[in-house]
Amino acid sequence: MPTPVLAVLASGFGWHISDLLRAAEKVGVALEICPFPEVSARVGGDRPRVTAGAIDLEGLNGLLVRMMPPGSLEQVVFRMDAIHRVAAAGVPVWNPPRAIEAAVDKYLALALLASRGLAVPETWAGQGADEALRTFEELGSDVVVKPLFGSEGRGILRVSDRELAWRTFHAIERLGSVIYLQRVIRHPGHDLRVFVLQGRVLAAMRRFATGGEWRTNASLGGRTEAATLDPAVKSLALAAAEAVGTEVAGVDLVEDLDRGELVVLEVNAVPGWKAISGTTGVDVAARILAGLRDQGR
Known part of the structure:
Protein backbone atom coordinates (compact mmCIF):
# COMPACT_ATOMS: atom_id res chain seq x y z
CA MET A 1 0.00 0.00 0.00
CA PRO A 97 -13.43 25.64 4.94
CA ARG A 98 -16.85 26.60 6.34
CA ALA A 99 -15.58 25.95 9.87
CA ILE A 100 -12.49 28.09 9.26
CA GLU A 101 -14.61 30.93 7.92
CA ALA A 102 -16.90 30.75 10.94
CA ALA A 103 -14.26 30.39 13.64
CA VAL A 104 -11.93 33.08 12.34
CA ASP A 105 -14.77 35.60 12.69
CA LYS A 106 -15.41 36.03 16.43
CA TYR A 107 -18.84 37.56 15.89
CA LEU A 108 -20.05 34.81 13.54
CA ALA A 109 -18.69 32.05 15.77
CA LEU A 110 -20.36 33.53 18.85
CA ALA A 111 -23.65 33.91 16.99
CA LEU A 112 -23.51 30.24 15.96
CA LEU A 113 -22.86 29.21 19.56
CA ALA A 114 -25.73 31.33 20.88
CA SER A 115 -28.08 29.95 18.21
CA ARG A 116 -27.49 26.49 19.70
CA GLY A 117 -28.48 27.74 23.14
CA LEU A 118 -24.91 27.71 24.49
CA ALA A 119 -23.95 30.29 27.11
CA VAL A 120 -21.65 33.02 25.73
CA PRO A 121 -20.41 36.37 27.09
CA GLU A 122 -22.65 39.38 26.57
CA THR A 123 -21.20 40.88 23.41
CA TRP A 124 -21.69 43.85 21.08
CA ALA A 125 -20.17 44.36 17.63
CA GLY A 126 -20.56 47.40 15.43
CA GLN A 127 -18.83 50.12 13.45
CA GLY A 128 -19.69 53.37 15.21
CA ALA A 129 -17.71 54.78 18.12
CA ASP A 130 -20.65 56.71 19.62
CA GLU A 131 -22.88 53.64 19.82
CA ALA A 132 -19.94 51.64 21.16
CA LEU A 133 -19.51 54.18 23.95
CA ARG A 134 -23.19 53.90 24.90
CA THR A 135 -22.86 50.12 24.90
CA PHE A 136 -19.72 50.38 27.04
CA GLU A 137 -21.81 52.07 29.71
CA GLU A 138 -24.65 49.53 29.33
CA LEU A 139 -22.13 46.73 29.88
CA GLY A 140 -21.06 48.19 33.21
CA SER A 141 -18.19 50.37 31.97
CA ASP A 142 -15.81 47.42 32.13
CA VAL A 143 -15.32 45.61 28.82
CA VAL A 144 -12.85 43.57 26.84
CA VAL A 145 -12.11 44.98 23.38
CA LYS A 146 -11.06 42.32 20.89
CA PRO A 147 -10.03 42.29 17.25
CA LEU A 148 -12.70 40.53 15.20
CA PHE A 149 -9.93 38.37 13.72
CA GLY A 150 -7.17 37.36 16.13
CA SER A 151 -5.77 34.62 18.36
CA GLU A 152 -3.53 33.85 21.34
CA GLY A 153 -4.81 36.86 23.26
CA ARG A 154 -3.08 39.33 20.96
CA GLY A 155 -4.69 42.71 20.42
CA ILE A 156 -7.07 42.31 23.37
CA LEU A 157 -7.56 45.29 25.67
CA ARG A 158 -9.52 45.62 28.89
CA VAL A 159 -11.11 49.06 29.20
CA SER A 160 -12.81 50.40 32.34
CA ASP A 161 -12.17 54.13 31.90
CA ARG A 162 -14.63 56.21 29.86
CA GLU A 163 -11.98 58.53 28.41
CA LEU A 164 -9.85 55.57 27.32
CA ALA A 165 -12.96 53.91 25.88
CA TRP A 166 -13.74 57.04 23.84
CA ARG A 167 -10.21 57.16 22.44
CA THR A 168 -10.08 53.43 21.74
CA PHE A 169 -13.43 53.25 19.95
CA HIS A 170 -12.73 56.30 17.80
CA ALA A 171 -9.29 54.94 16.86
CA ILE A 172 -10.87 51.64 15.75
CA GLU A 173 -13.56 53.54 13.84
CA ARG A 174 -10.94 55.62 12.01
CA LEU A 175 -9.13 52.43 10.98
CA GLY A 176 -12.31 51.18 9.35
CA SER A 177 -12.38 48.16 11.67
CA VAL A 178 -15.20 46.54 13.60
CA ILE A 179 -15.54 47.43 17.29
CA TYR A 180 -16.08 44.23 19.27
CA LEU A 181 -16.90 44.50 22.97
CA GLN A 182 -17.59 41.91 25.66
CA ARG A 183 -18.70 42.44 29.22
CA VAL A 184 -15.86 41.46 31.56
CA ILE A 185 -16.57 38.09 33.17
CA ARG A 186 -15.88 37.72 36.87
CA HIS A 187 -14.16 34.33 37.03
CA PRO A 188 -12.13 32.31 39.57
CA GLY A 189 -8.74 33.24 38.06
CA HIS A 190 -8.50 30.48 35.51
CA ASP A 191 -10.22 29.11 32.42
CA LEU A 192 -10.26 25.85 30.47
CA ARG A 193 -8.81 25.01 27.07
CA VAL A 194 -10.39 21.83 25.73
CA PHE A 195 -8.86 20.24 22.64
CA VAL A 196 -11.52 18.49 20.56
CA LEU A 197 -10.72 16.08 17.75
CA GLN A 198 -13.41 14.42 15.60
CA GLY A 199 -16.16 14.79 18.17
CA ARG A 200 -14.11 13.64 21.17
CA VAL A 201 -12.22 15.46 23.89
CA LEU A 202 -8.55 14.71 23.29
CA ALA A 203 -7.05 16.74 26.15
CA ALA A 204 -7.88 19.58 28.51
CA MET A 205 -5.97 22.02 30.70
CA ARG A 206 -6.62 24.85 33.08
CA ARG A 207 -4.88 28.12 32.36
CA PHE A 208 -4.02 30.58 35.14
CA ALA A 209 -3.03 34.20 34.65
CA THR A 210 0.29 35.07 36.30
CA GLY A 211 2.42 38.11 37.00
CA GLY A 212 -0.45 40.58 37.09
CA GLU A 213 -1.62 39.57 33.60
CA TRP A 214 -5.42 39.23 33.43
CA ARG A 215 -5.32 37.12 30.28
CA THR A 216 -4.77 33.39 30.81
CA ASN A 217 -3.26 32.47 27.43
CA ALA A 218 -0.27 30.15 27.77
CA SER A 219 1.39 32.02 24.88
CA LEU A 220 1.41 35.08 27.17
CA GLY A 221 3.00 33.22 30.08
CA GLY A 222 -0.08 31.81 31.79
CA ARG A 223 0.48 28.79 34.06
CA THR A 224 -1.19 25.55 32.99
CA GLU A 225 -2.20 22.26 34.59
CA ALA A 226 -3.90 19.15 33.21
CA ALA A 227 -7.66 19.07 33.79
CA THR A 228 -10.11 16.21 34.15
CA LEU A 229 -13.54 17.19 32.88
CA ASP A 230 -16.90 16.01 34.17
CA PRO A 231 -19.46 14.83 31.58
CA ALA A 232 -21.36 18.13 31.51
CA VAL A 233 -18.21 20.13 30.70
CA LYS A 234 -17.22 17.64 28.01
CA SER A 235 -20.67 17.91 26.48
CA LEU A 236 -20.44 21.71 26.43
CA ALA A 237 -17.05 21.66 24.70
CA LEU A 238 -18.23 19.12 22.12
CA ALA A 239 -21.42 21.08 21.44
CA ALA A 240 -19.37 24.24 20.88
CA ALA A 241 -17.02 22.51 18.42
CA GLU A 242 -19.99 21.01 16.58
CA ALA A 243 -21.79 24.36 16.36
CA VAL A 244 -18.88 25.83 14.40
CA GLY A 245 -18.45 22.67 12.29
CA THR A 246 -14.90 21.79 13.28
CA GLU A 247 -13.02 18.50 13.15
CA VAL A 248 -10.18 20.01 15.21
CA ALA A 249 -10.89 22.72 17.76
CA GLY A 250 -9.55 24.49 20.79
CA VAL A 251 -12.59 25.38 22.88
CA ASP A 252 -12.15 27.99 25.61
CA LEU A 253 -14.53 27.83 28.58
CA VAL A 254 -14.68 29.97 31.71
CA GLU A 255 -16.82 29.98 34.82
CA ASP A 256 -18.94 33.12 35.09
CA LEU A 257 -19.28 33.60 38.84
CA ASP A 258 -22.13 36.09 38.46
CA ARG A 259 -24.19 33.75 36.29
CA GLY A 260 -23.11 30.58 38.08
CA GLU A 261 -22.34 28.68 34.87
CA LEU A 262 -19.66 27.94 32.32
CA VAL A 263 -19.66 30.10 29.22
CA VAL A 264 -17.99 29.50 25.88
CA LEU A 265 -15.44 32.21 25.19
CA GLU A 266 -14.19 31.02 21.82
CA VAL A 267 -13.82 28.12 19.40
CA ASN A 268 -10.44 28.19 17.65
CA ALA A 269 -10.35 26.31 14.33
CA VAL A 270 -6.55 26.50 14.00
CA PRO A 271 -5.61 25.77 17.60
CA GLY A 272 -2.06 25.48 18.84
CA TRP A 273 -1.11 22.48 20.95
CA LYS A 274 2.36 23.20 22.31
CA ALA A 275 1.08 24.05 25.79
CA ILE A 276 -1.60 21.37 26.01
CA SER A 277 0.72 18.61 24.76
CA GLY A 278 3.40 19.64 27.22
CA THR A 279 0.89 19.87 30.06
CA THR A 280 -1.05 16.65 29.44
CA GLY A 281 1.49 14.43 27.67
CA VAL A 282 -0.93 13.81 24.78
CA ASP A 283 0.76 13.66 21.37
CA VAL A 284 -1.73 15.98 19.71
CA ALA A 285 0.17 16.26 16.41
CA ALA A 286 0.26 12.49 15.96
CA ARG A 287 -3.43 12.15 16.77
CA ILE A 288 -4.35 14.86 14.25
Whole structure:
Protein backbone atom coordinates (compact mmCIF):
# COMPACT_ATOMS: atom_id res chain seq x y z
CA MET A 1 0.00 0.00 0.00
CA PRO A 2 1.45 3.42 -0.93
CA THR A 3 2.33 5.84 1.84
CA PRO A 4 -0.51 8.34 2.41
CA VAL A 5 0.46 11.88 1.43
CA LEU A 6 -0.82 14.75 3.57
CA ALA A 7 -0.05 18.45 3.28
CA VAL A 8 -0.10 21.38 5.68
CA LEU A 9 -1.03 24.88 4.57
CA ALA A 10 1.04 27.16 6.77
CA SER A 11 2.43 30.67 7.00
CA GLY A 12 5.91 29.84 8.28
CA PHE A 13 8.15 27.14 9.69
CA GLY A 14 7.79 27.22 13.47
CA TRP A 15 7.39 24.81 16.36
CA HIS A 16 4.07 23.38 15.17
CA ILE A 17 5.43 22.51 11.72
CA SER A 18 8.46 20.83 13.30
CA ASP A 19 6.16 18.86 15.58
CA LEU A 20 3.98 17.78 12.66
CA LEU A 21 7.03 16.57 10.72
CA ARG A 22 8.09 14.54 13.77
CA ALA A 23 4.61 13.10 14.12
CA ALA A 24 4.40 12.26 10.40
CA GLU A 25 7.21 9.73 10.78
CA LYS A 26 5.49 8.27 13.84
CA VAL A 27 2.15 7.66 12.09
CA GLY A 28 3.58 6.66 8.72
CA VAL A 29 2.60 9.47 6.39
CA ALA A 30 4.47 11.69 3.98
CA LEU A 31 3.93 15.33 4.92
CA GLU A 32 4.32 18.25 2.53
CA ILE A 33 4.62 21.78 3.91
CA CYS A 34 2.88 24.30 1.64
CA PRO A 35 3.15 28.05 2.27
CA PHE A 36 -0.13 29.87 1.61
CA PRO A 37 1.49 32.42 -0.77
CA GLU A 38 2.36 29.52 -3.12
CA VAL A 39 -1.28 28.50 -3.61
CA SER A 40 -2.49 28.94 -7.19
CA ALA A 41 -5.30 27.51 -9.31
CA ARG A 42 -6.14 26.75 -12.93
CA VAL A 43 -9.62 26.64 -14.43
CA GLY A 44 -10.26 25.27 -17.93
CA GLY A 45 -7.60 23.89 -20.22
CA ASP A 46 -6.09 20.44 -19.71
CA ARG A 47 -4.74 20.99 -16.16
CA PRO A 48 -7.54 22.45 -13.99
CA ARG A 49 -5.99 21.96 -10.54
CA VAL A 50 -5.31 23.75 -7.26
CA THR A 51 -1.62 23.61 -6.43
CA ALA A 52 0.91 24.95 -3.95
CA GLY A 53 4.20 25.15 -5.75
CA ALA A 54 4.74 21.68 -7.19
CA ILE A 55 2.18 20.01 -4.88
CA ASP A 56 -1.17 19.02 -6.37
CA LEU A 57 -3.53 19.76 -3.49
CA GLU A 58 -6.41 17.93 -5.16
CA GLY A 59 -4.40 14.70 -5.29
CA LEU A 60 -3.67 14.45 -1.57
CA ASN A 61 -4.97 12.02 1.05
CA GLY A 62 -5.66 14.96 3.33
CA LEU A 63 -4.99 18.67 3.85
CA LEU A 64 -4.44 20.37 7.22
CA VAL A 65 -4.94 24.13 7.40
CA ARG A 66 -2.50 25.17 10.10
CA MET A 67 -2.80 28.96 9.81
CA MET A 68 -4.45 31.65 7.72
CA PRO A 69 -1.83 34.39 7.40
CA PRO A 70 -2.78 38.06 7.10
CA GLY A 71 -3.46 39.37 3.64
CA SER A 72 -5.63 41.62 1.56
CA LEU A 73 -9.33 40.86 1.24
CA GLU A 74 -8.68 39.48 -2.26
CA GLN A 75 -5.90 37.20 -1.01
CA VAL A 76 -7.93 35.82 1.89
CA VAL A 77 -11.01 35.23 -0.30
CA PHE A 78 -8.90 33.48 -2.95
CA ARG A 79 -7.25 31.25 -0.35
CA MET A 80 -10.63 30.21 1.01
CA ASP A 81 -11.92 29.64 -2.55
CA ALA A 82 -8.96 27.33 -3.19
CA ILE A 83 -9.59 25.37 0.02
CA HIS A 84 -13.26 25.00 -0.89
CA ARG A 85 -12.24 23.63 -4.28
CA VAL A 86 -9.85 21.09 -2.73
CA ALA A 87 -12.61 19.92 -0.39
CA ALA A 88 -15.06 19.68 -3.32
CA ALA A 89 -12.55 17.39 -5.06
CA GLY A 90 -13.07 14.89 -2.24
CA VAL A 91 -9.91 15.59 -0.25
CA PRO A 92 -10.48 15.65 3.54
CA VAL A 93 -9.67 19.20 4.67
CA TRP A 94 -9.20 19.96 8.37
CA ASN A 95 -10.70 22.14 9.31
CA PRO A 96 -13.42 22.25 6.67
CA PRO A 97 -13.43 25.64 4.94
CA ARG A 98 -16.85 26.60 6.34
CA ALA A 99 -15.58 25.95 9.87
CA ILE A 100 -12.49 28.09 9.26
CA GLU A 101 -14.61 30.93 7.92
CA ALA A 102 -16.90 30.75 10.94
CA ALA A 103 -14.26 30.39 13.64
CA VAL A 104 -11.93 33.08 12.34
CA ASP A 105 -14.77 35.60 12.69
CA LYS A 106 -15.41 36.03 16.43
CA TYR A 107 -18.84 37.56 15.89
CA LEU A 108 -20.05 34.81 13.54
CA ALA A 109 -18.69 32.05 15.77
CA LEU A 110 -20.36 33.53 18.85
CA ALA A 111 -23.65 33.91 16.99
CA LEU A 112 -23.51 30.24 15.96
CA LEU A 113 -22.86 29.21 19.56
CA ALA A 114 -25.73 31.33 20.88
CA SER A 115 -28.08 29.95 18.21
CA ARG A 116 -27.49 26.49 19.70
CA GLY A 117 -28.48 27.74 23.14
CA LEU A 118 -24.91 27.71 24.49
CA ALA A 119 -23.95 30.29 27.11
CA VAL A 120 -21.65 33.02 25.73
CA PRO A 121 -20.41 36.37 27.09
CA GLU A 122 -22.65 39.38 26.57
CA THR A 123 -21.20 40.88 23.41
CA TRP A 124 -21.69 43.85 21.08
CA ALA A 125 -20.17 44.36 17.63
CA GLY A 126 -20.56 47.40 15.43
CA GLN A 127 -18.83 50.12 13.45
CA GLY A 128 -19.69 53.37 15.21
CA ALA A 129 -17.71 54.78 18.12
CA ASP A 130 -20.65 56.71 19.62
CA GLU A 131 -22.88 53.64 19.82
CA ALA A 132 -19.94 51.64 21.16
CA LEU A 133 -19.51 54.18 23.95
CA ARG A 134 -23.19 53.90 24.90
CA THR A 135 -22.86 50.12 24.90
CA PHE A 136 -19.72 50.38 27.04
CA GLU A 137 -21.81 52.07 29.71
CA GLU A 138 -24.65 49.53 29.33
CA LEU A 139 -22.13 46.73 29.88
CA GLY A 140 -21.06 48.19 33.21
CA SER A 141 -18.19 50.37 31.97
CA ASP A 142 -15.81 47.42 32.13
CA VAL A 143 -15.32 45.61 28.82
CA VAL A 144 -12.85 43.57 26.84
CA VAL A 145 -12.11 44.98 23.38
CA LYS A 146 -11.06 42.32 20.89
CA PRO A 147 -10.03 42.29 17.25
CA LEU A 148 -12.70 40.53 15.20
CA PHE A 149 -9.93 38.37 13.72
CA GLY A 150 -7.17 37.36 16.13
CA SER A 151 -5.77 34.62 18.36
CA GLU A 152 -3.53 33.85 21.34
CA GLY A 153 -4.81 36.86 23.26
CA ARG A 154 -3.08 39.33 20.96
CA GLY A 155 -4.69 42.71 20.42
CA ILE A 156 -7.07 42.31 23.37
CA LEU A 157 -7.56 45.29 25.67
CA ARG A 158 -9.52 45.62 28.89
CA VAL A 159 -11.11 49.06 29.20
CA SER A 160 -12.81 50.40 32.34
CA ASP A 161 -12.17 54.13 31.90
CA ARG A 162 -14.63 56.21 29.86
CA GLU A 163 -11.98 58.53 28.41
CA LEU A 164 -9.85 55.57 27.32
CA ALA A 165 -12.96 53.91 25.88
CA TRP A 166 -13.74 57.04 23.84
CA ARG A 167 -10.21 57.16 22.44
CA THR A 168 -10.08 53.43 21.74
CA PHE A 169 -13.43 53.25 19.95
CA HIS A 170 -12.73 56.30 17.80
CA ALA A 171 -9.29 54.94 16.86
CA ILE A 172 -10.87 51.64 15.75
CA GLU A 173 -13.56 53.54 13.84
CA ARG A 174 -10.94 55.62 12.01
CA LEU A 175 -9.13 52.43 10.98
CA GLY A 176 -12.31 51.18 9.35
CA SER A 177 -12.38 48.16 11.67
CA VAL A 178 -15.20 46.54 13.60
CA ILE A 179 -15.54 47.43 17.29
CA TYR A 180 -16.08 44.23 19.27
CA LEU A 181 -16.90 44.50 22.97
CA GLN A 182 -17.59 41.91 25.66
CA ARG A 183 -18.70 42.44 29.22
CA VAL A 184 -15.86 41.46 31.56
CA ILE A 185 -16.57 38.09 33.17
CA ARG A 186 -15.88 37.72 36.87
CA HIS A 187 -14.16 34.33 37.03
CA PRO A 188 -12.13 32.31 39.57
CA GLY A 189 -8.74 33.24 38.06
CA HIS A 190 -8.50 30.48 35.51
CA ASP A 191 -10.22 29.11 32.42
CA LEU A 192 -10.26 25.85 30.47
CA ARG A 193 -8.81 25.01 27.07
CA VAL A 194 -10.39 21.83 25.73
CA PHE A 195 -8.86 20.24 22.64
CA VAL A 196 -11.52 18.49 20.56
CA LEU A 197 -10.72 16.08 17.75
CA GLN A 198 -13.41 14.42 15.60
CA GLY A 199 -16.16 14.79 18.17
CA ARG A 200 -14.11 13.64 21.17
CA VAL A 201 -12.22 15.46 23.89
CA LEU A 202 -8.55 14.71 23.29
CA ALA A 203 -7.05 16.74 26.15
CA ALA A 204 -7.88 19.58 28.51
CA MET A 205 -5.97 22.02 30.70
CA ARG A 206 -6.62 24.85 33.08
CA ARG A 207 -4.88 28.12 32.36
CA PHE A 208 -4.02 30.58 35.14
CA ALA A 209 -3.03 34.20 34.65
CA THR A 210 0.29 35.07 36.30
CA GLY A 211 2.42 38.11 37.00
CA GLY A 212 -0.45 40.58 37.09
CA GLU A 213 -1.62 39.57 33.60
CA TRP A 214 -5.42 39.23 33.43
CA ARG A 215 -5.32 37.12 30.28
CA THR A 216 -4.77 33.39 30.81
CA ASN A 217 -3.26 32.47 27.43
CA ALA A 218 -0.27 30.15 27.77
CA SER A 219 1.39 32.02 24.88
CA LEU A 220 1.41 35.08 27.17
CA GLY A 221 3.00 33.22 30.08
CA GLY A 222 -0.08 31.81 31.79
CA ARG A 223 0.48 28.79 34.06
CA THR A 224 -1.19 25.55 32.99
CA GLU A 225 -2.20 22.26 34.59
CA ALA A 226 -3.90 19.15 33.21
CA ALA A 227 -7.66 19.07 33.79
CA THR A 228 -10.11 16.21 34.15
CA LEU A 229 -13.54 17.19 32.88
CA ASP A 230 -16.90 16.01 34.17
CA PRO A 231 -19.46 14.83 31.58
CA ALA A 232 -21.36 18.13 31.51
CA VAL A 233 -18.21 20.13 30.70
CA LYS A 234 -17.22 17.64 28.01
CA SER A 235 -20.67 17.91 26.48
CA LEU A 236 -20.44 21.71 26.43
CA ALA A 237 -17.05 21.66 24.70
CA LEU A 238 -18.23 19.12 22.12
CA ALA A 239 -21.42 21.08 21.44
CA ALA A 240 -19.37 24.24 20.88
CA ALA A 241 -17.02 22.51 18.42
CA GLU A 242 -19.99 21.01 16.58
CA ALA A 243 -21.79 24.36 16.36
CA VAL A 244 -18.88 25.83 14.40
CA GLY A 245 -18.45 22.67 12.29
CA THR A 246 -14.90 21.79 13.28
CA GLU A 247 -13.02 18.50 13.15
CA VAL A 248 -10.18 20.01 15.21
CA ALA A 249 -10.89 22.72 17.76
CA GLY A 250 -9.55 24.49 20.79
CA VAL A 251 -12.59 25.38 22.88
CA ASP A 252 -12.15 27.99 25.61
CA LEU A 253 -14.53 27.83 28.58
CA VAL A 254 -14.68 29.97 31.71
CA GLU A 255 -16.82 29.98 34.82
CA ASP A 256 -18.94 33.12 35.09
CA LEU A 257 -19.28 33.60 38.84
CA ASP A 258 -22.13 36.09 38.46
CA ARG A 259 -24.19 33.75 36.29
CA GLY A 260 -23.11 30.58 38.08
CA GLU A 261 -22.34 28.68 34.87
CA LEU A 262 -19.66 27.94 32.32
CA VAL A 263 -19.66 30.10 29.22
CA VAL A 264 -17.99 29.50 25.88
CA LEU A 265 -15.44 32.21 25.19
CA GLU A 266 -14.19 31.02 21.82
CA VAL A 267 -13.82 28.12 19.40
CA ASN A 268 -10.44 28.19 17.65
CA ALA A 269 -10.35 26.31 14.33
CA VAL A 270 -6.55 26.50 14.00
CA PRO A 271 -5.61 25.77 17.60
CA GLY A 272 -2.06 25.48 18.84
CA TRP A 273 -1.11 22.48 20.95
CA LYS A 274 2.36 23.20 22.31
CA ALA A 275 1.08 24.05 25.79
CA ILE A 276 -1.60 21.37 26.01
CA SER A 277 0.72 18.61 24.76
CA GLY A 278 3.40 19.64 27.22
CA THR A 279 0.89 19.87 30.06
CA THR A 280 -1.05 16.65 29.44
CA GLY A 281 1.49 14.43 27.67
CA VAL A 282 -0.93 13.81 24.78
CA ASP A 283 0.76 13.66 21.37
CA VAL A 284 -1.73 15.98 19.71
CA ALA A 285 0.17 16.26 16.41
CA ALA A 286 0.26 12.49 15.96
CA ARG A 287 -3.43 12.15 16.77
CA ILE A 288 -4.35 14.86 14.25
CA LEU A 289 -2.31 13.35 11.43
CA ALA A 290 -3.52 9.82 12.18
CA GLY A 291 -7.14 10.97 12.11
CA LEU A 292 -6.68 12.88 8.86
CA ARG A 293 -4.83 9.91 7.32
CA ASP A 294 -7.59 7.49 8.24
CA GLN A 295 -10.34 9.76 6.89
CA GLY A 296 -8.50 10.04 3.56
CA ARG A 297 -8.13 6.30 2.99
